Amino acid sequence: MKKLRFKRKHLSIPYLLFFIFFVILPLLxxxxxxxxxxxxxxxxGNFVEFFGNRxxxxxxxxxAIIGALNTVLCILIGYPVAMILVNxxxxxxxxxxxxxxxxxxxxxxxxxxxxxxxxYAIGIEGGNYPYLTxxxxxxxxxxxFAILPLYSTMLxxxxxxxxxxYDLGATKPQTFVKTILPMTKPGIISAAQMVFMPTMSxxxxxxxxxxxxxxxxxxxxxxxxDQMRWNEGSFIAFIMLSIIAILMFLTRNTTKxxxxxxxxx
Amino acid sequence: xxxxxNNLINIKRSVLALFIFVxxxxxxxxxxxxxxxKVKILRVYNWQEYIDxxxxxxxxxxxxxxxxxxxxxxEKYGEKIIVQYETFETNEVMLNTLKTGKTEYDLVCPSxxxxxxxxxxxxxxxxxxxxxxxxxxxxxxxxGNISDYIINLFKEDSYHLDEYAVPYMWGTxxxxxxxxxxxxxxxxxxxxxxxxxxxxxDVLWETxxxxxxxxxxxxxxxxxxxxxxxxxxxxxREVYLEAKEAYDAHFEDYQNGLISENEYKAFYDEFKLKQDxxxxxxxxxxxxxxxxxxxxxxxxxxxxxxxxxxxxxxxGKNDIVTGKISLNFAWSGDAVYSMDVAEEExxxxxxxxxxxEGSNVWFDGWVMPKGANVELAQSFVNYxxxxxxxxxxxxxxxxxxxxxxxxxxxxxxxxxxVEEGDEGYDVDLTYLFGSHVSDDKKDENGRVIVTxxxxxxxxxxxxxxxxxxxxCGIMEDxxxxxxxxxxxxxxxxxxxxxxxxxxIVIVGIVLMVAFVYGSKLYxxxxxxxxxxxxxxxE
Numbered sequence: 001m002k003k004l005r006f007k008r009k010h011l012s013i014p015y016l017l018f019f020i021f022f023v024i025l026p027l028l029x030x031x032x033x034x035x036x037x038x039x040x041x042x043x044x045g046n047f048v049e050f051f052g053n054r055x056x057x058x059x060x061x062x063x064a065i066i067g068a069l070n071t072v073l074c075i076l077i078g079y080p081v082a083m084i085l086v087n088x089x090x091x092x093x094x095x096x097x098x099x100x101x102x103x104x105x106x107x108x109x110x111x112x113x114x115x116x117x118x119x120y121a122i123g124i125e126g127g128n129y130p131y132l133t134x135x136x137x138x139x140x141x142x143x144x145f146a147i148l149p150l151y152s153t154m155l156x157x158x159x160x161x162x163x164x165x166y167d168l169g170a171t172k173p174q175t176f177v178k179t180i181l182p183m184t185k186p187g188i189i190s191a192a193q194m195v196f197m198p199t200m201s202x203x204x205x206x207x208x209x210x211x212x213x214x215x216x217x218x219x220x221x222x223x224x225x226d227q228m229r230w231n232e233g234s235f236i237a238f239i240m241l242s243i244i245a246i247l248m249f250l251t252r253n254t255t256k257x258x259x260x261x262x263x264x265x
Numbered sequence: 266x267x268x269x270x271n272n273l274i275n276i277k278r279s280v281l282a283l284f285i286f287v288x289x290x291x292x293x294x295x296x297x298x299x300x301x302x303k304v305k306i307l308r309v310y311n312w313q314e315y316i317d318x319x320x321x322x323x324x325x326x327x328x329x330x331x332x333x334x335x336x337x338x339x340e341k342y343g344e345k346i347i348v349q350y351e352t353f354e355t356n357e358v359m360l361n362t363l364k365t366g367k368t369e370y371d372l373v374c375p376s377x378x379x380x381x382x383x384x385x386x387x388x389x390x391x392x393x394x395x396x397x398x399x400x401x402x403x404x405x406x407x408x409g410n411i412s413d414y415i416i417n418l419f420k421e422d423s424y425h426l427d428e429y430a431v432p433y434m435w436g437t438x439x440x441x442x443x444x445x446x447x448x449x450x451x452x453x454x455x456x457x458x459x460x461x462x463x464x465x466x467d468v469l470w471e472t473x474x475x476x477x478x479x480x481x482x483x484x485x486x487x488x489x490x491x492x493x494x495x496x497x498x499x500x501x502r503e504v505y506l507e508a509k510e511a512y513d514a515h516f517e518d519y520q521n522g523l524i525s526e527n528e529y530k531a532f533y534d535e536f537k538l539k540q541d542x543x544x545x546x547x548x549x550x551x552x553x554x555x556x557x558x559x560x561x562x563x564x565x566x567x568x569x570x571x572x573x574x575x576x577x578x579x580x581g582k583n584d585i586v587t588g589k590i591s592l593n594f595a596w597s598g599d600a601v602y603s604m605d606v607a608e609e610e611x612x613x614x615x616x617x618x619x620x621x622e623g624s625n626v627w628f629d630g631w632v633m634p635k636g637a638n639v640e641l642a643q644s645f646v647n648y649x650x651x652x653x654x655x656x657x658x659x660x661x662x663x664x665x666x667x668x669x670x671x672x673x674x675x676x677x678x679x680x681x682x683v684e685e686g687d688e689g690y691d692v693d694l695t696y697l698f699g700s701h702v703s704d705d706k707k708d709e710n711g712r713v714i715v716t717x718x719x720x721x722x723x724x725x726x727x728x729x730x731x732x733x734x735x736x737c738g739i740m741e742d743x744x745x746x747x748x749x750x751x752x753x754x755x756x757x758x759x760x761x762x763x764x765x766x767x768x769i770v771i772v773g774i775v776l777m778v779a780f781v782y783g784s785k786l787y788x789x790x791x792x793x794x795x796x797x798x799x800x801x802x803e
Contacts, residue, residue, distance in 0.1 A: 054757075055755070055756050055762065056757050056759075057767065058759070058762035058763075058764065058767060059759050059762065060761055060770075061762075061766035061769070061770040062766045063751045063767045064770050064773075065766060065770060071396050087479070088717060125574075127475060127573075127574035127575040128574070135614075157559070206508055211574065211575030211576065211577070212575060212577060212578075213570060213575060213760075214757045215755075215758040215760070220755065220759075222752075223755060223758070226355075226357055226358075227357060228357065228360070229362055229748075229751070250777070250778070250781060252783075
């Protein structure tokens with residue numbers, strides 16, 4: 001009788017099962033639904049419907065613009081914050097870190113609803129400025145996703161290189177552009193990846209903050225599934241997947257940790 | 266040898282384990298079967314907050330209707346039953362759940378257009394109103410409590426709703442708003458709308474104040490249709506009003522003894538006929554969904570979206586109370602809820618109005634999906650149709666039950682009757698209560714007249730008079746046009762987006778690609794140069 005020996009590779013079985021059932025299978029299902037019609041037969045109907053609809057293309061564009069804007073804002077705000085967090089003086093007290101992490105402990109739907117009421121109280125009303133309130137809600141919700149990757153790359157940053165840059169006579173802005181920025185580039189890119197796609201596909205924030213007057217591509221997916229139009233909904237989800245794939249392809253080289261040498265020399 | 270023994274023991278062990286496993290499993294099944302034989306389960310699927318569930322502010326304080334039914338059933342038949350009660354939020358969610366078939370139910374409570382869809386897809390079974398229980402008594406003894414008027418509306422339906430569904434709650438859709446002319450509101454400084462303004466759908470397109478509409482295709486599509494065909498609806502209404510005026514004059518003549526009863530009856534029948542025509546024309550217009558209509562409704566709804574403050578599905582009934590919005594397009598039952606709460610908590614008097622062009626009257630009914638326990642399900646619906654339980658549910662949820670009778674009239678008098686010193690209004694509810702109340706509740710002409718203290722508020726929302734309901738149409742399933750209406754709604758929600766968005770994105774993508782590859786090229790260029798430089802110096 002062959003004995004079953006426990007091997008180290010068996011540790012991967014739980015995750016392998018998880019990976020098959022919750023990652024591979026759903027992806028295959030999305031692709032299946034995207035290219036079939038309601039009767040289950042193969043069709044390009046959803047493709048034609050989506051790309052033949054001017055409004056949907058524009059919706060995709062607007063979602064992309066909002067996503068990009070949110071990414072830029074989150075990185076612009078998150079970058080200095082991450083730099084402050086890395087500073088040992090602040091980390092020791094722990095309070096600042098706590099302040100940034102604490103909002104993440106509260107349920108995000110609740111947080112969004114509270115943000116809406118807060119903005120309403122100070123006179124920025126979702127019904128009158130739906131895009132403005134949606135943007136504020138987006139930045140508020142996705143800021144931590146931008147800060148964390150930036151923070152972790154800045155921790156790994158080699159401080160000696162910065163000092164060397166000063167020693168060699170670089171000014172502060174020069175040091176920032178030629179040393180710090182290239183070293184944190186992987187962080188910036190992964191922050192952008194963490195913020196851009198979720199923003200485009202979120203629907204709760206736009207519903208709550210924009211008083212349901214704003215539609216993003218995520219709302220469109222949700223609407224189609226609500227109305228039992230799984231094929232149409234899946235096709236839009238498939239488009240989102242393709243966009244992610246393209247973005248990953250474009251940024252595939254830049255995520256590697258680069259040595260700063262090329263920049264400094 | 267030892268090895269063999271060891272192996273044998275191992276095998277024995279696994280056999281033993283297997284045996285124990287199978288044994289316990291069968292035990293589990295056996296007990297399961299016994300349980301099921303003893304206790305019948307009634308699975309009910311209903312709207313959220315749509316029955317008296319015995320709670321007060323979320324705390325359970327007394328028996329729910331379901332629990333009382335369990336007790337009642339055990340007393341009557343000596344059998345223990347369990348009611349499994351689950352809720353849904355929208356008709357679409359309910360249909361989704363039934364279609365995926367993960368759970369099966371004995372009773373579901375959808376709206377009329379969803380029932381039509383279920384009949385069309387052969388999902389539900391007919392009622393057997395002659396079914397008898399094991400004592401030989403008719404199970405559906407309370408069917409007579411349901412208003413003839415509503416049963417007739419169900420019968421009129423082309424899908425024969427009356428055979429598949431028993432009406433539960435019903436109501437209209439209209440505006441709930443802050444009234445400028447109410448004295449309490451003037452005193453407390455609340456401003457909103459004049460009564461004249463909210464008589465027309467135009468208010469959603471014209472108001473500068475904060476108004477809100479439903480984020481629901483079905484309901485808001487109706488608003489668009491009513492607004493787009495408003496001229497036609499107004500013309501129809503004028504014809505109807507003329508007929509009504511003529512009839513009122515004849516009635517006066519009859520009361521003064523100027524015309525005979527037979528003559529009056531003839532006028533009455535003629536008027537009823539005209540009223541019926543008017544009602545049906547409203548229903549026909551409301552349900553228009555041809556391509557032309559869809560195109561225009563989309564245009565007007567996009568305009569409306571730009572003017573109103575928000576879309577909502579469930580915030581509206583609270584937002585109008587807190588004053589965040591001053592007008593909301595609402596279901597009558599939610600309106601009653603808001604009026605009650607606003608009065609108690611904020612000291613503002615809200616009013617309800619069904620626009621004159623017409624609106625939507627809706628019904629929710631109990632239907633039995635295929636495979637339902639017919640006897641138990643019908644027994645529960647019958648229980649709900651008793652006046653006592655109907656009143657309990659109405660008081661709890663604020664909607665209007667299809668059940669009518671003496672006790673319901675008493676309740677109206679208790680809740681809305683005139684207090685001493687107050688001016689009262691007479692409302693004719695003959696159309697609804699007609700043959701269901703005892704003679705001492707009727708006046709000498711056989712009419713059922715109730716005198717209420719305030720017009721345009723809770724009572725009117727709960728019990729619209731015949732004129733209001735005559736201009737309200739019943740929703741029908743969109744049928745083949747369904748996907749076109751969905752596309753319309755998506756376009757409305759997306760609104761007008763300038764094509765500049767596309768250009769910005771294309772420019773953005775081009776810039777990004779240019780940046781990524783450009784920087785790479787630039788770096789290579791710099792490196793090459795440096796190498797050359799080194800070579801030169803070497």
